[in-house]
Structure formats: structure tokens, C-alpha cells
Amino acid sequence: MRQSPRHRQRLPWPILAIALLAVAFILSPFIGLLWRTPWSKFTDIVSEQEIRDALWLSLKTSLMTAIVCFIFGVPLAWLLARVNFPGRRFIRALMTLSMVLPPVVGGIALLYTFGRRGLIGQYLDSWFGIRLPFTTTAVVMAQCFVAMPFLVLSVEAGLRQLDTRFEDVARTLGGSRWYVFRRVTLPSIKPSLIAGLVLAWARALGEFGATITFAGNLPGTTQTMPLATYAALDSNPESALILSLVMVAVAFSILIVLRDRWLGRADQGLPL
Amino acid sequence: MFARHVLVSALVPIMLFSACASSPESQEQTTLEVYAASSLAMPFAEAGVAFEKEHPGVKVQFNLGASSDLARFVQEGAPADVFASADIANMDKVETQDLLDSQSVIFATNYLEIIVEKGNPLNILSLEDLTDPDLIFVTTSPDVPIGKYTAEVLKKAGVSVTPDSFESNVKGIMLKVASGEADAGIVYHSEVVASDGQVKGVQIPTEFNIVAKYPIGIIKNSANKNQAQEFIDFLLSPKGQALLTQYGFKTP
Amino acid sequence: MTLDACFALTRGSFELDVDLSFNEGEVVAIMGPNGSGKSTFLHAIAGLLPVTSGCLVLDNQTLDEATSEVFIDPTQRPVGIVFQGGLLFETMTILENIIFGLRARKIKRTEATTQAQPLIKQFGLTELLQRQPRELSGGQAQRVAIARALITKPKVLLLDEPMSGLDTATRQLVRAEFREVLAGFAGYRILVTHDLDDALSMSDRIIELDHGKVIWDGPTSEYRGKL
Numbered sequence: 001m002r003q004s005p006r007h008r009q010r011l012p013w014p015i016l017a018i019a020l021l022a023v024a025f026i027l028s029p030f031i032g033l034l035w036r037t038p039w040s041k042f043t044d045i046v047s048e049q050e051i052r053d054a055l056w057l058s059l060k061t062s063l064m065t066a067i068v069c070f071i072f073g074v075p076l077a078w079l080l081a082r083v084n085f086p087g088r089r090f091i092r093a094l095m096t097l098s099m100v101l102p103p104v105v106g107g108i109a110l111l112y113t114f115g116r117r118g119l120i121g122q123y124l125d126s127w128f129g130i131r132l133p134f135t136t137t138a139v140v141m142a143q144c145f146v147a148m149p150f151l152v153l154s155v156e157a158g159l160r161q162l163d164t165r166f167e168d169v170a171r172t173l174g175g176s177r178w179y180v181f182r183r184v185t186l187p188s189i190k191p192s193l194i195a196g197l198v199l200a201w202a203r204a205l206g207e208f209g210a211t212i213t214f215a216g217n218l219p220g221t222t223q224t225m226p227l228a229t230y231a232a233l234d235s236n237p238e239s240a241l242i243l244s245l246v247m248v249a250v251a252f253s254i255l256i257v258l259r260d261r262w263l264g265r266a267d268q269g270l271p272l
Numbered sequence: 273m274f275a276r277h278v279l280v281s282a283l284v285p286i287m288l289f290s291a292c293a294s295s296p297e298s299q300e301q302t303t304l305e306v307y308a309a310s311s312l313a314m315p316f317a318e319a320g321v322a323f324e325k326e327h328p329g330v331k332v333q334f335n336l337g338a339s340s341d342l343a344r345f346v347q348e349g350a351p352a353d354v355f356a357s358a359d360i361a362n363m364d365k366v367e368t369q370d371l372l373d374s375q376s377v378i379f380a381t382n383y384l385e386i387i388v389e390k391g392n393p394l395n396i397l398s399l400e401d402l403t404d405p406d407l408i409f410v411t412t413s414p415d416v417p418i419g420k421y422t423a424e425v426l427k428k429a430g431v432s433v434t435p436d437s438f439e440s441n442v443k444g445i446m447l448k449v450a451s452g453e454a455d456a457g458i459v460y461h462s463e464v465v466a467s468d469g470q471v472k473g474v475q476i477p478t479e480f481n482i483v484a485k486y487p488i489g490i491i492k493n494s495a496n497k498n499q500a501q502e503f504i505d506f507l508l509s510p511k512g513q514a515l516l517t518q519y520g521f522k523t524p
Numbered sequence: 525m526t527l528d529a530c531f532a533l534t535r536g537s538f539e540l541d542v543d544l545s546f547n548e549g550e551v552v553a554i555m556g557p558n559g560s561g562k563s564t565f566l567h568a569i570a571g572l573l574p575v576t577s578g579c580l581v582l583d584n585q586t587l588d589e590a591t592s593e594v595f596i597d598p599t600q601r602p603v604g605i606v607f608q609g610g611l612l613f614e615t616m617t618i619l620e621n622i623i624f625g626l627r628a629r630k631i632k633r634t635e636a637t638t639q640a641q642p643l644i645k646q647f648g649l650t651e652l653l654q655r656q657p658r659e660l661s662g663g664q665a666q667r668v669a670i671a672r673a674l675i676t677k678p679k680v681l682l683l684d685e686p687m688s689g690l691d692t693a694t695r696q697l698v699r700a701e702f703r704e705v706l707a708g709f710a711g712y713r714i715l716v717t718h719d720l721d722d723a724l725s726m727s728d729r730i731i732e733l734d735h736g737k738v739i740w741d742g743p744t745s746e747y748r749g750k751l
Contacts, residue, residue, distance in 0.1 A: 111451070112451075115452070170624065172571070175628040
């Protein structure tokens with residue numbers, strides 16, 4: 001039976017109205033930002049040393065975080081997806097907890113664990129002379145703490161969805177576990193992996209609470225873009241606006257570039 | 273038919289939002305919103321209790337933070353009744369924009385002190401000792417009063433110190449030094465008193481020290497100007513002043 | 525030389541219990557309803573599942589022995605398996621799929637491509653080499669899957685429901701091809717199917733499984749007579 005054109009076009013009005021309100025709510029702050037930006041001073045402000053320091057530091061640390069999350073997160077995701085070990089549920093709950101925890105709380109926890117007098121930090125200090133707070137390493141640690149769960153849970157979901165028979169075939173063909181993982185499993189979970197990496201990277205880029213509490217706030221060393229924006233708010237509101245805009249632009253452009261190539265597969269029903 | 277649905281579905285979120293916004297006060301009780309610098313936390317808490325006892329029907333609510341943050345909130349239209357700043361500069365920001373009801377008054381003063389970890393393990397005795405590059409010294413950004421005062425003191429003493437972090441407010445400095453994460457910082461004398469032994473204070477010679485003046489003013493848009501004035505009067509009264517000196521502040 | 529499968533394999537509440545022996549000369553079809561243990565049997569031979577008791581011996585080499593804990597990894601077993609639908613690696617080209625077994629043994633790409641030529645020609649896959657698996661038809665995918673399995677010169681060729689998913693016309697064609705392939709393969713040949721026509725037309729011997737036990741084992745001609 002053919003559907004009449006009118007039938008196909010009938011939209012549920014209440015849902016549409018609420019959805020539009022939601023879009024307006026999310027969109028309007030960006031418009032407000034664009035409206036207040038001092039465009040004439042844009043290049044001057046962007047070339048200021050503190051802004052450039054913050055931009056460079058943010059990019060450096062967030063990329064480092066993405067790499068660390070990949071190296072440590074993928075094995076963990078594999079373990080959670082494939083091996084039924086005691087405490088698996090607990091680890092997964094831990095990941096979720098870390099994701100919903102207010103970042104400042106994460107920062108305090110990191111401080112009292114890895115700080116100079118911290119649970120582990122005191123030994124790092126007395127045995128190895130390693131002091132973490134106020135260093136760029138601490139920034140990466142804070143970012144990893146909040147970002148890793150995004151990668152782990154995304155990759156785990158991808159692995160779970162994978163048909164394990166592909167790996168079975170590969171093994172019967174003579175592929176070692178590592179070879180199979182590298183050439184069959186990883187390429188198959190590319191969408192989840194990329195999505196997880198992008199989420200983790202974006203979360204790391206925007207990280208504020210844990211960074212300022214654990215790593216501190218020093219231009220050039222620990223003052224990432226979000227911290228610089230907050231610091232500029234009182235002294236130099238125009239810088240704060242420009243910084244905010246730069247962050248929006250960077251995040252937006254990366255997401256646009258990636259979306260078409262990798263995340264487009266999300267429409268095919270793959271997780272995230 | 274559809275229009276009605278749209279109206280209803282639009283009203284729901286609007287009603288929810290307005291419910292979340294500030295609720296009107298009951299006729300019996302007034303709430304006084306006092307925006308105060310972080311360093312005033314302890315004396316104001318006690319002052320609030322004492323004031324409420326003397327003025328039944330008035331509840332005092334404090335919003336504490338860096339004076340620069342608070343000044344910004346007031347400029348953006350926050351519903352404050354009273355603003356107590358840790359320096360004149362931040363009060364000026366508000367006063368020059370004609371946001372005060374009448375001229376602000378200085379109700380207390382403070383001076384600076386070096387703080388170190390309990391027991392002073394690194395044996396820091398003067399401002400010069402802070403110049404050690406291996407020393408972890410923390411302060412706040414110059415917009416926050418304590419950060420500006422610290423820079424003034426160091427300049428007076430002709431001493432150059434590189435901070436390792438710019439905390440959000442004076443409490444951040446206290447936390448870092450008390451927990452042993454930072455070796456030293458410079459805060460108000462009142463903070464040392466309030467810390468009750470958690471940090472050790474090292475005196476700064478008077479010739480290098482500054483006097484921090486704390487102004488307080490009533491916000492023009494306040495709906496509770498009478499109660500606000502009463503609160504300020506209380507702070508200026510012998511009782512209020514005694515409370516402040518108890519916490520290390522000095523009379524104006 | 526024989527392939528002796530004398531073992532029991534427990535998976536949860538299911539138990540497969542067999543005592544079978546295979547010769548290189550025969551093509552064996554294993555039949556039975558879903559859940560009878562056919563796939564489990566193939567998995568055990570391939571080494572994807574360990575036996576719970578008993579042993580699996582190929583040409584006097586023990587592949588799996590429960591008590592002595594001897595277990596040869598699937599990577600090391602000379603077993604090739606063709607799953608239903610082909611199960612080609614979707615992120616690789618057809619050529620990469622075919623030479624996978626050689627590349628896994630660290631043979632260089634050009635060398636592996638050369639070694640694969642006979643099989644590529646045999647199965648008429650030359651034009652398809654640079655395509656992606658999703659572009660292929662069911663029949664084409666099956667051919668690639670066999671080529672991929674044969675490239676490592678296995679001693680045992682296992683086929684798991686090779687015709688499933690194919691329409692009747694394609695089935696006839698593929699069946700003919702498979703018969704040729706199986707005839708040309710000098711090793712143990714076991715195919716698992718629930719389709720009677722497949723079993724009758726492609727095998728010399730039929731084994732019937734039900735609830736993990738062998739309920740019939742004999743020549744196909746006898747089975748035909750039984751029907």
C-alpha cells in the first residue's frame with residue numbers, strides 16, 4: 001500500500017518544538033560568543049605570548065594524553081571485552097565513576113595520591129626525587145584521569161560488537177595473537193577507536209578542575225587554554241573571549257574533519 | 273490542535289526554568305546576600321550568627337570568593353546586597369560603574385605574612401629566602417587582592433620571586449602550603465590566625481609590608497538596604513570589631 | 525594415516541561425545557539439527573575449542589590431549605576452515621584476504637602474491653583482487669574464502685555450512701565448484717551442513733549428530749537408500 005505524501009510529512013509537533021528549544025539552548029551561547037568577540041583586535045590578542053603559550057600547551061598535553069590513553073586504554077578495553085576475570089564489573093564501574101566524578105574531586109584525589117606528601121607521591125619524592133604537582137606531566141596525568149574512561153568504554157563496546165569468528169579464521173590461517181589483533185581486530189574497530197580517541201582528546205582539551213587543583217596554574221608550564229581563559233576573565237576579558245573562540249574553532253574543525261571520514265559510520269549502527 | 277500542543281510543550285520547560293530561578297522571599301524572613309572576600313570567611317561566619325541573633329527575621333547568606341571574581345559577579349548583575357572586598361581596587365570597579373548605593377567604607381585592615389609548612393623544615397626566615405629557584409612558591413594572579421599585595425611587598429623589598437602556580441584565591445595558597453605541596457606562600461595575617469597551627473607564619477618586616485584595606489558597600493539594586501546597613505553598622509560596632517580582631521584583622 | 529577424533533567436549537550444559545576416524549580418501553558430511561554439535565566438532569578440530577577429555581590425533585601427531593594437557597594452538601595446526609558466508613576480512617582487499625595466511629608467516633608481499641597465483645587462477649579471482657569483500661556476491665565470496673583457506677596448504681579442510689545464504693541457483697553452481705575443489709584436495713575433507721542435498725551431492729560418507737552423539741555413520745549411498 002503506498003503511503004500518501006501527506007502521511008510521510010506529518011511531523012510530531014510537540015517533539016519538534018522541544019527539540020528546537022534544545023537546539024536553541026545549545027546554539028545561543030555560541031552566537032553570544034561570536035557577537036561579543038572584538039574582531040578588530042583578534043590578531044593582536046592571539047599573538048600575545050600568554051595566549052600562544054596556552055594554545056601550544058593545550059595541544060601538546062592533549063595529544064600526549066590521547067597517545068597515553070590509546071596505549072593503556074586499548075589493552076584494558078580488550079581485557080574487559082574478551083576476558084571474564086573476577087572483578088571485571090568492578091573495573092567497568094570504576095571507569096564509569098571516573099567519568100561522572102566532578103573533575104575537581106579527581107584533582108584533589110590525584111593531589112593526595114601523587115602530591116609530594118601523597119600516598120604514592122611521597123615515595124616518588126623520597127626515592128626518585130620525582131615531584132609531580134606544578135609540572136606539565138601533572139597536566140597530562142589530570143587529563144588522562146578524566147579522559148581515559150571515554151576511550152576504554154568506546155573501544156570495549158566496539159570489541160563486544162565484533163564477530164569473534166573473524167579472529168578465529170585469522171588464527172587458523174596461522175596468525176599469532178598479536179598479528180591477528182593488529183591486522184584484523186584493530187582495523188575492524190576503527191570507528192569505535194577513532195570515536196573514543198576523539199572523545200578522550202576533546203575531554204582532555206577542555207579539562208579544567210582536575211588540572212588547576214593537581215597541576216597548578218603557571219603560564220607556559222601548566223596553564224592550559226581553559227585555565228588561561230579563566231585567568232583572563234578578570235584582567236583581560238577580551239583575551240578570555242578570544243581564547244574561548246579559539247577553543248571552539250579548534251574543537252569544531254577537528255570534529256568536522258573527523259566526522260566525515262570516520263564517525264560517519266556511526267550512522268550504520270555501530271556504537272558511538 | 274497542533275498549536276495547542278506547541279504551546280503546552282513550550283510552557284513546560286519555561287515553567288521548569290522559572291521554578292528553578294530564585295524563589296520569592298516569605299514576608300517573615302529576609303535573606304541578606306553578602307558577597308565577601310575569601311579571607312573574611314571565618315570572622316564573617318561568626319558575625320553572621322551574631323547578627324542573626326540580634327536581628328530575628330534576617331538570615332545572612334555568604335558568597336565567598338576572590339574579590340575580583342565577586343566584583344565581576346556584581347558587575348554582571350548578581351543579586352548581592354552587600355559587597356566586602358579585600359582591596360580598594362576591586363571595590364572601585366564596582367563603584368565607578370555606579371553600582372553602589374552610597375560610598376563604601378573601610379571596616380577592617382590586614383597585613384601580609386609568609387607562610388610555610390608546619391615546623392618550617394626549610395628554615396625560611398625572610399623574603400630573600402623565597403628567591404631560591406628550587407623553592408615551590410605559590411601566589412594568586414594579580415587581579416586577586418592577595419596577588420597584587422604580594423607583588424607590592426616583594427617590590428618594596430627588592431626581591432624577585434618566580435611563582436610555580438597562580439591559585440584562584442587566598443584559600444588555594446593556604447591549601448597548597450598546608451598540605452605540603454608548596455613550600456611557601458604569602459597570605460594575610462588573618463589567614464595564619466584562622467589556620468590554627470596548620471601552617472607556620474613568618475613575619476615580614478613592617479618597612480616592606482603593606483596595609484590591606486577592606487572596603488564594604490551596599491549594592492544599589494539591593495531590596496534589603498536597611499538590613500544591609502544594619503549589618504555594616506554591626507561590623508563597625510565594638511562587638512563587630514572585636515570579632516574581626518579576634519581573627520587577626522586590625523581596626524581601620 | 526588417519527584423523528582420529530575420540531573425545532568429549534563440554535560447553536556449559538552441552539556435551540559433545542564422539543569416537544570417529546577419518547581417512548584422506550573420503551569426503552565426509554556431518555549432518556544434524558541446530559545445536560547437535562556440528563560446529564563444536566569443527567571448532568575442536570581447528571583448535572578453537574579445547575577438548576574436555578579424550579584426544580584428537582592427526583597423522584599420529586597429537587593435536588589435543590586432555591589428561592597430558594597437550595594442546596596445539598590453532599595457529600600451528602594444518603587446518604583450513606571455510607565459514608558460512610565466507611567471513612572475509614572486511615578491511616582488506618581480496619588479494620590481502622587470500623595471502624593472509626602467507627603474510628602471517630612473515631612471507632613478503634610480492635613473494636606471497638606470486639605463490640598465490642595458481643589458486644587465484646584456479647578460482648578465477650584475477651579481476652576481483654583489488655575489490656573489497658562487500659562488493660562481492662555470495663558465490664564469489666565463498667570462492668575467495670576457499671582460496672584463502674587453501675593457501676597455507678592445510679592437511680585438513682573444514683567447511684562450515686558453506687552454502688548457507690546462497691539462493692538456489694547459486695547453490696547449484698557453487699556445489700559443482702565445491703565438488704571439484706574437494707576432489708582436487710589431497711587431505712582430510714569434512715563439511716558440516718544441515719542441507720540434505722548438499723550432503724548427498726558432495727560427500728562419500730555421512731555422519732549424523734544429535735544432541736552431541738553420533739547416531740549414524742556410513743556411506744552416502746547407504747544413507748540415500750535409508751531415506
